[in-house]
Amino acid sequence: MDDFPDNAVGYFARAYRDKDYSVTVFDTKGTFPREGFDTVLKVEDTKPSGLDPIKFAIEGYFDPYTATTIVQTVYGLDRALTERLYSDILSGKVESVPGALKASEEYSEVIAESYTAIDQLLYSGDVPELGESVLINLGNPTA
Numbered sequence: 001m002d003d004f005p006d007n008a009v010g011y012f013a014r015a016y017r018d019k020d021y022s023v024t025v026f027d028t029k030g031t032f033p034r035e036g037f038d039t040v041l042k043v044e045d046t047k048p049s050g051l052d053p054i055k056f057a058i059e060g061y062f063d064p065y066t067a068t069t070i071v072q073t074v075y076g077l078d079r080a081l082t083e084r085l086y087s088d089i090l091s092g093k094v095e096s097v098p099g100a101l102k103a104s105e106e107y108s109e110v111i112a113e114s115y116t117a118i119d120q121l122l123y124s125g126d127v128p129e130l131g132e133s134v135l136i137n138l139g140n141p142t143a
Contacts, residue, residue: 006032013133022132030139038131043138045118048125051136052096054089055127064089071097075114081107097123 009025010033016023017036025032034040043049057067068086071077077085085107088094094103098120101111 017133022134024134024136026136026138028139030137032135032137034135037133037135039128039134041128041134041136043122043136045121047121049122050125050127052098052123052127054094054096054100055123057089058095059127061127061130071100071111075107075111077107077110081105081110 006029013023013025014036023037025037041049041051043051053062053067053070054064056062057064065086068082068089071085072082084105085094085100088100088103088105094100097111101108101115
């Protein structure tokens with residue numbers, strides 16, 4: 001029963017790939033099979049990862065509203081602050097999560113409440129090139 005969540009995620013990832021849908025899996029244990037993924041990213045404690053949702057939106061991987069929603073979810077922004085951040089991303093005032101932190105806006109204060117050095121490493125660096133199916137290895141940096 002302990003392996004059920006891993007098996008279920010594996011089943012759904014395969015089913016989505018079989019239908020030619022894109023798939024992104026965050027592997028927190030570092031044990032998820034790599035087969036079938038176009039891109040495997042290894043997140044390491046001491047290296048920049050480039051996994052900034054705002055930068056991903058600017059690069060065209062997804063839309064700015066999706067990036068804003070990710071930031072909202074991670075940092076607990078309310079609706080008004082989320083809309084302000086979205087506006088600032090669209091206007092080019094904010095180009096990254098660290099940029100949102102430094103924007104001297106109310107959303108900056110909320111982000112600062114839980115922003116850590118790990119967040120800084122996760123968001124810093126160049127946006128990695130991604131394929132259609134991505135495995136993000138968070139659990140085993142040596143795999």
